[in-house]
Amino acid sequence: MSRHKLSRKVQTVLGTIDAGDMGITLTHEHLLCDTSYRFVEPKIDSQKELANARIKIENLDWIKRNQNSCLDNLSLLNEESAISELHHYKKKGGGTVVDVGNIGLSRNPEGLARISRATGINIIMGAGYYVGTSHPPELASKTEDQITDEIVRDITIGVGDTGIKAGILGEIGCSYPLKDTEVKVLGAVARAQKITGISVNIHPGQSQTSPIEIIEFLSDNGGDINRTVMSHVGNRHGNDIDLTLELAENGCYIEYDRFGQSQNPIKLPNKLMYGLSDWERIGCIKHLIDRGFLDQILISHDVFNKTDLRQYGGFGYDHILTTVILLMRMQCITDEQIHTILEKNPGRMLQFT
Structure with a gap:
């Protein structure tokens, strides 16, 4: 489908739809993924057998x-x-999920299509590459032109021979500082965005300055910052609302996508920062709304471990709908503003231009 025909459409794994048909949308999730590249062997001998154990209550x-x-x-x-897990989300009124898994996270187009058919949930699939530590070895020898062509093909023709097309560029993984392959990918992402009119979702490096540096890089390389989503803002900026306001003033979407996740410490350069609670995330969102940035706010859970799922004691994909909305109302965020965050903003962001 040409860019002209895609204009104002949203591309799911089952085809294009109108933004008005998306309903409530989670903009940063993982339905099928493998992050075993992150595995860290337990250091205590008595715990090493747990590395290969199946999860159970014990x-x-x-x-x-x-x-x-x-x-x-x-x-x-x-x-x-x-x-x-998705049936719980649908039962609470959910309509669409953006699966931002791409190369490096075991992307599975056909699996996502089967899940979409089985649940009736619209699923939007990601394109591009995740963080450098997950990159396939062959990426090092690819040129920026080759990476651009590959990304554009995933969006316009489909992944491999599946015919299933990506509907967002991301989540594009960035380390801090950026690795050489990540720089190539970011350059290709900016070019692919210009060619296709697609939106970009960025996974910033583990630094408070990484988000703004990536925005500046994309802008310098022709990317559309108004169609760029900065993920994990709460896990990079914490409660430093001034940093987040500076980011928002550049025009990108601000995504608080760790709702329901635990407050484990986050290691940043020369700093150990605790992740935000849901209440604190909502406080940051309220501050952004009060400063005029309502139309740039997105929220999600970023489910990516088994322990995030309901069946393993996690909050699942419906936590925002069952709990977070109530907390938002308690902080004087109106139902109209909640509707904007959960439906209008995702619809605008995901439309091709």
Whole structure:
């Protein structure tokens, strides 16, 4: 489909739809993914057997405190499990999920299509590459032109021979500082965005300055900042609302996408920062609304471990609808503003230009 025909449409794994048909939308999730590249071997001998253990009630507490040290926890590959989890989201009124898994996260177009058919949930699939530590070895020898062509093909023709097309560029993984392959990918992303009119979702590096530096890089390379989503803002800026306001003033979408996640410490250069609670995230959102940035706010959960799922004691994909909305109302965020954040903003962001 040409860019002209895609204009104002949203591209799902089952075809294009109108933005008005999306309904409530989670803009940053993972339904099927594998993050085993993050695995860290337990250092205590008595715990090493837990690395290959299946998650069960007896070891759940340890795994939640050592999420990257259990291979089973790092694997979301069961389609039936994803279908079951999504039914809770649909029952609460959910309509669309953006799966931002791409190359490096075991993207599965056909699996996502089967899940979409089974649940009736619109699923939008990501394109591009995740962080450098997950990059395939062959990426190092590819040119920026080759990466651009590959990304554009995933959007306009489909991934491989599946015919299933991506509907967002992301989540594009960035380290801090950027790795050489990540710089090439970011350059290709800016070019692919100009060619296709697609939106971009960025996973910033572990630094408070990484988000603004990436925005500046994309802008310098011709990217459309008004159609760029900065993920994990709460996990990079914390409660430093001045940093977030500076980012918002550049015109990008501000995504608070860790709702329901635990407050484990986050290691930043020369700093150990605690993740925000849901209440604190909402406080930041209220501040952005009061400063005039309502139309740039997106929210999600970023489910990517088994322990995030309901069946393993997590909050699942429906936590925002069952709990967070109530907390938003308690902080004087109106139903109209909630509607804008959950429906209008995602629809505008995901439309091709």
